[in-house]
Amino acid sequence: MLLAVGAAWAAPPDGVSSVRFDAGSRVFRMDAAGVTYAFGVNDRQELQTLYWGGRLQESDGFVAAKAGHGVASFEAPANATQQEFSGWGEGLYSEPALKVSFADGNRDLVLHYVSHEVERDGVVVTLKDISRDVFVELHYSMDASTGVLGRSAVILNRTKAPVMIEQAAAASWNLPVGSDYRLRYLSGRWAAEWTLNEQKIAPGKTVLESRRGSTGHQNSPWFAIERGDAKDEDTGEVWFGALAWSGSWSISVEQDQLRQVRVTGGFNPFDFGYRLAPGERLTTPVFYGGYSQDGIDGASRLLHRFEVTRILPQAPHPRPRPVLYNSWEATGFAVNEAGQVALAEKAASIGVERFVMDDGWFGQRKNDHAGLGDWYVNKQKFPNGLKPLIDKVHGLGMDFGLWVEPEMVNPDSDLYRKHPEWVLNFPGRPHTELRNQLVLNLARSDVRDYVLGFLDDLLKQNDIAFLKWDYNRNWAEPGWDAAATEDQKKVYVTYVENLYGILRELRARHPKVEIESCSGGGGRVDLGIMLLTDEVWTSDNTDPFDRLTIQDGFSYAYTPGVMMAWVTDSPNWVNQRTTSLEYRFLSSMQGGLGVGANLGTWSPEDFAVAKEMIAAYKEVRETVQHGDLYRLISPEGGSEASATESVSVDKRQAVVFAFLHSSQKGYPFPTVKLRGLDAAGQYRLRPIHGAKAEAAPEVASGASWMSRGLDVVLRGDFQAAGFVLEEASR
CATH class of the missing domain: 2.70.98.60 (alpha-galactosidase from lactobacil brevis)
Structure with missing residues (x-):
């Protein structure tokens, strides 16, 4: 041709x-x-x-x-x-x-x-x-x-x-x-x-x-x-x-x-x-x-x-993801003003920039059996509304975020008792409950208006900077009985179009509010939802070793600039695996950094480490989130070693993360050959939190770092190291 x-x-x-x-x-x-x-x-x-x-x-x-x-x-x-x-x-x-x-x-x-x-x-x-x-x-x-x-x-x-x-x-x-x-x-x-x-x-x-x-x-x-x-x-x-x-x-x-x-x-x-x-x-x-x-x-x-320059809502220059703290693993549904204030004070002390209160603040929400759909502040937990907590968070130098799950309803809720017809259903057939909840039929104009209305009121009445928009189950009985029989299968299209419409309208009315797409972990990530949300929740699995392969796979399709990664407690609930706080931070620092651990159980040493790691992350996050990613050593296939490198768009900074599962027979960590640097530029090497490299020069050319590489010193089980390279001269 x-x-x-x-x-x-x-x-x-x-x-x-x-x-x-x-x-x-x-x-x-x-x-x-x-x-x-x-x-x-x-x-x-x-x-x-x-x-x-x-x-x-x-x-x-x-x-x-x-x-x-x-x-x-x-x-x-x-x-x-x-x-x-x-x-x-x-x-x-x-x-x-x-x-x-x-x-x-x-x-x-x-x-x-x-x-x-x-x-x-x-x-x-x-x-x-x-x-x-x-x-x-x-x-x-x-x-x-x-x-x-x-x-x-x-x-x-x-x-x-x-x-x-x-x-x-x-x-x-x-x-x-x-x-x-x-x-x-x-x-x-x-x-x-x-x-x-x-x-x-x-x-x-x-x-x-x-x-x-x-x-x-x-x-x-x-x-x-x-x-x-x-x-x-x-x-x-x-x-x-x-x-x-x-x-x-x-x-x-x-x-x-x-x-x-x-x-x-x-x-x-x-x-x-x-x-x-x-x-x-x-x-x-x-x-x-x-x-x-x-x-x-x-x-x-x-x-x-x-994705960074054309898809994300703030494209072509999206704001870097702020360091976030989420209260879920610390409190579960048992949220109240005093407990959240105590967590906020601890989060602020380590440099967190955004405090997010998770599930449990609304309706009669004491567990996952009730309350979804009733989006009013629970007066027993917050007798004076959310304003005192929000004001406290702002006074600590952080903005405030809130968890919502707008597309779902519990059968045990005022909303469902008033409008049982609002859920996806086939008349005369059972309603399959998953996670004790049903899916609201967003294809209906009255449901769309209700969801947009309560979210708009929530944001008007409270100084909220961020919504964690959750969606914790998939469809069953995808019926739309209010529509004509020949139009009922339009639900697959109209539901999503109305979801997009709500997100667009919220962003237009509240342009400073940022939104995360979350769906039982990473269940709703695609370029459609990314056009209207600022970040995505990658996985409910926060085990820092599992996260190496999870985040590696994610990176083939989606930018690290939207990939949220939390530091949570050890042993981790998924595998009961014990890892150091340093290892957990370095694993999470490869995306948008968050902390989800129970800060009430941390030692003074933990707070000191966290403060240092968060400060280090803030110096490199623009490069990590919006730079060029190089997968230097893959964690796939049971690899004992893995390494990634992020290089800033102007090539003046690079960040290297290296991870070792377990030392074997005393063999050293593989030489890490960097990529994407300015070959003629001179780069100064700086360790993150005491990381070590064997016989590494303090300053070398980009060509040297790419050809001779970096011999990282890692021995033991679940070890990690991070390094920053900054251009010394052109």
Whole structure:
């Protein structure tokens, strides 16, 4: 498809993505950073992928797209063509992007090119069925600094009868034909999120999905596909993608009989049905995709940079996450003003910047059996409301945060007794309680208004800087009995759209309030929720050794800038593992640092260590949270050693964290060779809390640190060390 034709394209200005359409060949070309993406209108009027890979020269042109053909006379051309967005019709056997049923029973949908409109950083291409007035607008937008491409679809019904959408993807991504691809994806469960998996892509289909109504622990809506057998994480071609949707979703990775590899993702088609009345439209989530020639590590850094500069609410310069204290593990549900004040005083003494009171402050909330839905301050626990506690926290130099779980209700609550019809349910069927709670049907406008109303009142009446927004169970009985029978499956879309709408409105009314997405740990993390929240809770598992692999897996898809990590008590409740306070801090300092331990049991020595570690973290957190992450030694596969490095955007600072599970036969810790430094710069080494390195120079060039490395001194069980390198001169 690629043809050198000379002067076919004009070069874009620096820092701007380029979108061009060649009328002669009917080819669209998008260029940004190190990436070129091209697609065209073929001889069958289909929209066909031509190229997705490394940046091409401006003189490199494309011949007109031409539909493929099968190897057998009975194979339809649709199966041999890498379509950008295929309808289910004309004998298509691969995963379609769109499947519909018309009112007269017809289910054949063939989408052809109609028109397009080029925009500054993207293009909108309109497709239409060959005979019926069903239109699809395909939206493309490429980020200038990373080459990450966002794709979505808008489906419009301009017929005179309803159309039932049975399957709707945001996009299909087509890779060059080949049989040497490997897929990486993330799986998990509660307290064991973010497990990295790798497998060869073989003929057939791998489906990553959540059917839970929300993103879910089981899979993350992210993929990375590497070509060939790269010997390390810094080399090789990698195509990656992330779906921005917080509801039920699906991503299929498919290799067909012609060794064409495609990735199709969007709404989960399981139990899906969205009726479009005449004149209505359905907008899919955005499916982001990127390309790296620098291996999976390079792909991660591109995605991190994109998330920090384009996705997060405060982008392109998000505020660093403040050091946080959360009261949950100290008090559980037994919160009261005196107890929280005592914890706040201790938290302030070690340098905490944000004090968060967790569950138990509202309604008749004495345990997890009652109170959810009744969002008034419990007068027995806080006779004068929250203001005295908030004022005390502010007087200690911290801002105040509060735990809420707005989407849930306990059957033992005033709200449920008044509105039992507000929960997801199938009439006449049991209501499955999980964690003694039910899910409010946010798709209902009255429920949406109630949730927005009580949150708005809470923030108006109290000086609250932060909401820990929890969501502690997945769906069961996803019924919406108030809707017409043919519209009830819209619950999967409307619920999430209303969730996003509430978050948007709260941020507009209270622009200084920050929000954390929490879902039984890391159960709702995706680029959709990250557009509207400032941080995410990574896992309920705070065991600092388990966290090394949890945080490592998380980092493949999501920036450390949103990854909250707490220092909690030892032995940890998950594994009853005992670790030092230093080890716990260094493990947590690789993300957004929080403390969740019971400070009432700490010794003076503990407070001294914590104060020193928090002070050290504040000096490097901008680099840790928003710099470039390098996974130097992987903790995966039972590795005894692991190490990470974060390098500031301007390369003037680097932070290294090294961890040892157990010494074996007196062998030293592996030499840690740094990466990403300015080779010509001079860097001064500084230990964090007494860390030691063997024969390490005080100052050396970036080239030296990257070539000779750092010999960290670690011996024993569950040992850790941290180092800061700061540029001494340029």
